[in-house]
Amino acid sequence: MDGGRHESCLSLFFFCHLKFQYIKRASGGVSKTLTNQSLIIDRVEELAMALIKAMQLLVTVVFLGWLMIWIMMPTNTYRNTWSTPLRTKTDSTYFGRQGTNILIYTFPILFISVIGCIYLHLVKRNDNNCQRYRSISSTRLVWKRPVLVNWPLGIVSGIELTLCLMFLGLLIWFYSEYLVTGFSRLQSSDGEKLWQEKLDSAAIRLGLVGDLCCAFLFFPVTRGSSILPLLGLTSESSIRYHVWLGHITLAVFTAHGVCYIIYWAVTHQIDEMVKWANADVANVAGEIALLAGLLMWATTIPRIRRKMFELFFYTHQLYVVFLIFYMMHVGTAHFCMILPGVYLFMIDRFLRLLQSRNNARLVSARLLPSEAIELNFAKSPRLTFEPLSTVFINVPGVSPLQWHPFTVTSSSNLEPERLSLIIKKEGSWTQKLYATLATPHVQDRLHVKVEGPYGPMSKHFLRYDSLVLVSGGSGITPFISIIRELVYRRTTLNVPIPAVFLISAFKTSADLTMLDLLLPISGNVSDLSRLDLQIEAFVTREKPKSSDGAQNSIRSVWFKPFPSDTPLAPVLGPNGWLWLGAVVASSFVAFLLLIGILQRFYIYPIDHNTDEIYSYAARSTLNLLFICICIMVTASLAVMVNKEGNSREAKQIQSVDVPTPTTSPSSWLHNGDRELESLPQESLVKATKVHFGGRPPLKKMLLECDGSNVGVMASGPRGLRHEVADICSSGLADNLHFESISFSW
Template sequence: MAAMAKAILLALLKVLMIVIFAGWIALWILKPTTLWTRKWKGAEDSARHTVFGYNGLNFAVFTFPLIALTIIGVVYLNLVTKEPPRSRPARSAPVGFSNPVVVNSFVGILSSMEILAVFLFLLFLAWTYYARISNDFKKLMPIKSLKLDLWQIKYLRVATRFGLLAEVCLALLLLPILRVLPIFQLIGIQFEASVRYHILLGTTMIFFATIHGASTLFIWGVSHHVQDEMWRWQKKGRIYLAGEIALVTGLVIWITSLPQIRRRRFEIFYYTHHLYIVFLIFFLFHAGDRHFYMVFSGVFLFGLDKLLRILQSRPKSCILSARIYLFPSKAIELTLPKDPRLKYTPTSVIYMKIPSISRFQWHPFSITSSSNSDNHTMSIVVKCNEGWTSSLYDVIQAELDSDAGSMNCIPVSIEGPYGPASLDFLRHDSLLLIAGGAGITPFLSIIKEIASLSSRRYRFATRVQLIYVVKKSQDVCLLNSVSSQLLNQSSTQFSLNLKVYVTQEESSNATVVGLVNDFSLVRTVNFSTKCSNYAVHGLDSSVLMAAMVALSSIKFLVSLIFFNRIFVPTEMKSSASQKVAVPSENKASKEKTPSSVVDLLLLASFIIALACNTFVAIILRWKRLRKDIPAASPKQGNKAIELAGSVEASTVEDHEIHFGGRPNFQADILSKFSDETGGSDIGVLSELCLVIEDSNK
């Protein structure tokens, strides 16, 4: 009975989210039309006579739908069961749309659903631009302060409407990088995959904004008004200087985000990316509060998400132990303390900062352990190449080489874990896992999860084939944590077959068992936990986070209404935020309340909402840490160096190793595996990652 009620509730929430999202999309489609403009002016006039004013109407119509969608989505994801299925769930029709269609080094992997979404977004941009510019050309009006020719007026309108396209991109820009409030997870897209949408939207926004700004400067130049217009900070209308500052700031952020700078000079990327605060403030001054409400939902949710992440990553935890793989592999397995009640799904990711190495760098790592088998700890594997990871290797190596009587304590800050809401991969009879280099780490947790489920009454894949592509044979050391599943399959109830492809070495007589034995020599060290006694406790309750989002939106609206009632005179409420000229008889009242003051009131209301939310979150976090979060349980504080010997040999003969080339996925892998499984239901997961990249928190 309870299961049926839960299913009905999930269905209702899903329908409600679809209705809200469809309404939000319809709003954007109708907004460029003259019909919407005419009706909306009437709605604003009516709203001015209410306690909410036009500000409340704009917030409710343009901003709140996405906030409401997020609140419902967080509750929905919390209700979606993370328990492995006891029977196979029915396959949904959209599954085929998520299969890869385009695989390219430039755009990555694109599914048919993603291609369709990109096409519809471009179509929407074209519609918005056409609807606006065609209406502008029908009623061209000369600008009194500028004496322009007809072609100059038309070109200026063209430039202005490119600014609207940049505004559309800005409305979506911050949504893909939400972690605690993951909107994209509602459609099955995890944070690691959604970051590329943030990059594409940011690049597109800067492209349109640059055309908008450069074209406007060009018209000012040919009409000899550059000096007059460029440095103007108008009391009314669009503030040109603010737009110029926002454009320059956006260009600086975009340039320092290029891979060539981000990977080599992470601190520059990190510092300049925080200029987004400057960019958003001056965009508000340039566009005005009405336009800002169109993009405010993303800003609002990102501010809350950032706040919750900062609070969640405190207090600091520590590293319990480290297993360092001997030369030449340079890989480390770190063990962290975990709250036994913290459960996470396979392929989950944590973000880790080690202040002793860098005070600012946060790096993402896939969890390689299973919360079903490891109640008090979680593990990650770090492939140490260069930069931050190389510094980590040196720190651990220095501790191993130290002659001190006890190990030091290494404090760390942990954010997460973030992972999928459900175990969809378990619905398949067979799994084909394809990994390259450090991309093997998410699959280690899948293998351990299946192994832990094999002794329980759960549905799991009984046949797993792992395709591992590496540059050097030494990289197979990353398989050390699943060596027992690979080499002692008599103790498991599922079949695990491994095929290794070594691309940069010639043919050899080595076997998989031999390589795992040869490159599985490790030295283990247990660290002190004196610097921090807190275990990783994970995110707060989803219901609590949804309540905090709702509380913040209410506090913002109340503050906004309060400020406007006090600081904006009644006679000005009809024109204070309009970005058009007002009659000369209203000049005195116009100068009384500049439009930038209304913008500042919006900004102040947002800051107050965040401050109140911060206070509540800190109190709740303090109570939870004081009562609920267990202390980290160290193994031993003193130095305990262990030299692990070779893993036990096995009679497994199905594992294969190939040298000197990459696999032919269609002929050698997909077709063959399909034949071997007899056409049963097969799930294919790929994680081809040869380089660990930095990530900005």
């Protein structure tokens, strides 16, 4: 029987071979055609990768050139050899001196932003089609290792410390070189001592150092910009860079103002403090800007910011006053030195405003015995995000102005039509929100506005062989999104994933119910047992006791859909990076056209580019007006073009949305809890070990981790994060690689 089967197969093979040869001769060869198609696909992929690398090189070269301008600005070489000829060639009747500064300081960064948008679009598409992630090189891992674990700066890696020292070195070089070149040209005049002239020179140079700091100040808080992702950063992790730059900026500007007050006092010109020059530096405008900056600075003291967050939040809106009067103080030409960061921030801020105009479709909420809340929003499948992303939410019924960031706990792959987040009842805002949700009459609807999500561009945690996730209290929330993403990759894609060791510390046993949130409320997780998941939960303030099902129950609240509520959707559509690049480019070109027309046909006939007749304040107001008009028009058009697709999907989602119960919330409460009593819940219980009466022995547990490439993430109180970072940077275990994901800015 076996011999006949092999003979038949052999005959079939020869028949197919002869048939293939006939077809090959007739059509020129199928195999040749398939080979050519394969070669074409490979060549297209090679060209795409070559394009990505070329854009990386181009962005790097342009950025280094822009940085070189700042480095050389205090030198005589820049002043005599570079600046003067360039100003002569660019001093046109359309832009004047402002055109030179736009070309040198503004255009390079906006060019990088546009190229970065194209680059990120290509990288995003490539990552979506890629199932494997490259491991991190050993050199990069060494640079990412924490070298400082200290309260003033937090957890600082080797590369962060190096860049900080380089920036401080740039500031010192910038100021010292300015002083050397400035003092060398000073001569004592009649009735004025040399030290007074040096004080005047030192004061104005301090203002230039402040300009350098301001040039970088707004990049970390531009959530949707392409600049941060190009550097592998997120807006949430970059907040501390904004804090550091803000302290330095205001300290320098304060010294600048104090030095001038002293100078005016010793030279009997104290009346300069109340002068507003028409076509020169306006002292009063500078004082108003400095006062606004000092008020913002005062409320950033940690104790004030934590205890009186509303005061901090409202006072920080004075940045608008600071920027307007800063522009009037120095003039539009000088303001172009810091314009790139401000310009990108204004685009981002307006897009956030457009996104937050609609009420988000809140589907349900889960209230935990630990007084934590899980909010579940309907979202468009086109809205994709990576684990560890954050959203900002506003609940007008609690506070009409306050926006708070929270970590997204859902996976856009596992739950394509849901976005979830967890809120722990801690401050006054969260206490009011919990009380609102706990009130029976709010089960019809809750108005919520959302901005985001914002987050990393790639799943960097997949590069590790295993993951150790250390959390304290509500710090478990960023890890929920990671575990859900791993569930999707294992159950749906069936690809290798890292093993996960979750170490969680809770104060009370009621907090253990936060582990139930590892499972989505939709119940579409088939089986957690396919994950190599181990959970060690520690209850630090209680001893073992008999469980009380009523006490540890989770309450689900469902909300009725309203026509005015819309599912969360990408404000610029699925190709958001390309649209953002188009908005940046088109708005800036429109701005150039408007100021060119204004300068040529209105301002130039008056001052003939002398900068001595036309008012700084009027020019600044017109420039600011044109910037706002160009950004508002182009961004609004981009949002309107993509709004049709979002509206179409919103109607589809609402038509199949879960109906709100019309009988009583209790029936839905029962059904919502029953979803957890299933196979996923059982697999979660099997993977969990609970310990009472002590903190986790982190050092012992981390040093016992096996594997050559172990990623360690810590989230929670500052002390816990610092302890984990200390262990990973101690050198006792070379296989531990710390990943800082602090959200406690």
